[in-house]
Amino acid sequence: MENVKTREPQQKRSIEKKNRIIETGFRLMCENGYQKTTTADIAKAAGVSTGIIYSYFKDKRDIFIYGLEAYAKHMLLPIYDRITPDLDVYSALNAIIDSLIEGHKVFQHAHKEIEALTMTDEVIAGIMFETELQITKQLELLLAQAGFDATDLPEKTHIMYNLVESLCHELTFHQHEGLNDAKMRQIVTDTIIFLLGKPVIS
Amino acid sequence: MENVKTREPQQKRSIEKKNRIIETGFRLMCENGYQKTTTADIAKAAGVSTGIIYSYFKDKRDIFIYGLEAYAKHMLLPIYDRITPDLDVYSALNAIIDSLIEGHKVFQHAHKEIEALTMTDEVIAGIMFETELQITKQLELLLAQAGFDATDLPEKTHIMYNLVESLCHELTFHQHEGLNDAKMRQIVTDTIIFLLGKPVIS
Amino acid sequence: MENVKTREPQQKRSIEKKNRIIETGFRLMCENGYQKTTTADIAKAAGVSTGIIYSYFKDKRDIFIYGLEAYAKHMLLPIYDRITPDLDVYSALNAIIDSLIEGHKVFQHAHKEIEALTMTDEVIAGIMFETELQITKQLELLLAQAGFDATDLPEKTHIMYNLVESLCHELTFHQHEGLNDAKMRQIVTDTIIFLLGKPVIS
Amino acid sequence: MENVKTREPQQKRSIEKKNRIIETGFRLMCENGYQKTTTADIAKAAGVSTGIIYSYFKDKRDIFIYGLEAYAKHMLLPIYDRITPDLDVYSALNAIIDSLIEGHKVFQHAHKEIEALTMTDEVIAGIMFETELQITKQLELLLAQAGFDATDLPEKTHIMYNLVESLCHELTFHQHEGLNDAKMRQIVTDTIIFLLGKPVIS
């Protein structure tokens, strides 16, 4: 039996409204912090009343969860989409980096707030964990298929993922003056290629 | 322009009390989240009254700032201490990694909460930025002195710092099953050495 | 001075709908408490929209008032109906008790909630007062006509009414284990006959 | 392990304050209804801030429970106190009636609101049930010891209790005009004596 209090909007306008609340709410929470964002803030920014929020969402946290899932999808989908069988591993790698950078740009400050909530909220932690797992599994698969040595692949993949994550963060926020974007990206891809070693076959 | 309300404790016992509040408070905030930690929790855990906290600190955030500064010092000091002129660059590198891992272990979950607060609090952001700057500058200096090619050194250093950061995080929390600690560390140091390239003057 | 907002339904279907709202709403309010019953609950249970309720009723309280009046009628009517001139006083008494027990069974928990609302709502208090008055007056009349001594009749009638009320309550809810229904009823009727004393004439 | 959020006041002033909140809160809830009484109302009437209420009580309902327990104690204690071995059964009966009337006078409107909450709150229902049980058991014991016929004693006691309850209610609130207090009381005691029958051992 479904939740009886919140309802799934059927009308087009309602769906748009629900999405507007998710987008606005998640953005505010990520920009200003989960706790500092009040339901009144979200309602005002989304142009709705506070009451309607509780027609679509169980509670404030529910908005964040929905936003987080959209965020995860936004990060994952392009990866699946861009990796086609005819792509060589280097192009695929670049496609993945592009995807993640784009995801960061769209969701701005999301990452830090999510990481913090990960500590105290198991559901949120679970979603993030699963997302990261999907991405790294995808990377491992890609590399294994391309014939790269599978030795220490999980460890290498994890490190590569973190390298790309950090790169995305810097390229998105430019917190450190004097760093050259192109150079950063070049170094990261070089490093990943170094980590990959040479393909075993050929 | 001194703060008139809070005072700098002169007595030995008072100093101990202030430090106890900082340590306990910062730990609780990092473990359970800044917002979820109440001043009452801190007072109880530190064995003091809620009132006395406001003799030593301007507000709750002030406790966090003090804790953060201690944390930063804790991360930085060992780096300075362990890098002696007679050390070769590889040993120095390992010493730095050891220092940062240790720092992570001591301050546990601190990082995530700090990162989140960085977004909305400029002072906190400033402290973290300065700390990272100090570490990377130290690394750059170390490497330059050791005769490594200074080309793209800021970019490389930044990437190395992130590599080590991620490593520390994984070694401390072991969030991802199936990853081998020793291998991870080996790969990271290998990667750093790869990034360093060869010293210009052989 | 007619209410301009709500209207008196003319169509047969509308009348049925209004009655369904009254029945369902009053039942829910009595079972779960007035405050705990929401207009959404009533609408859902009655199979109508929340909006339509405000076409038939001024507000939520109005539904209760209507239900209460129906309840009062339900308690009173059988008393009038069952007391025919040819009935002796003892049979009439039993008929009244039967009527009240039946009323209780139909409206279940109504009494307690009504009593509580009586305190704060003068209209509700008035309806209940009037109902009780009708019943006791009816009793007084019945007894006077049957030739019983009219000394202290109002006081006696009031006490008899309460006796029957309590009896009905216990017979309906059986809250106290170990009490025998038949014995209770027997004792109550015996007590009433004791209270009545002997008819003056004959 | 005790509740960690609410504390048991140790200081005399604190105990007084807690009691003031209970008295004021319970009175307001009984006079105006549980739902209509807000925590702000209680705080204002008790001359405290809303916050302090939650130092002494888990929630609003907790205040009511405390008040209810005090009410029950107030009803029961005088019964135990006034029934001494040397008292004949008629004097004891009068003592009980006096006790209950007094209880009603002190707690005013309490009864109705309590009855209503009994429906939806098991804890409240339990307290009331236990109180009534204590009183009826006391009555049964008293009568059995006095040598009255124990036939149908539980049923008779229950009816007597209700008789007294109704009497108290009327004597306290005088809702029905034209009824004479003294006569009412006389009739009730007469009825009880009738119910008692004659002591078995002459």
Place this chain on the structure above:
DNA sequence: CATGAATGAGAGTTCATTCAT
């Protein structure tokens, strides 16, 4: 006539901060 999405005032509760002792 009917719908049910939308409103927004107001509820209970929390907690950083203050202050009488």
Place this chain on the structure above:
DNA sequence: TATGAATGAACTCTCATTCAT
């Protein structure tokens, strides 16, 4: 200095009522 009781603004969430369709 130190206490912890007290404050009250601000939070999340509810629901009787309204209104666009």
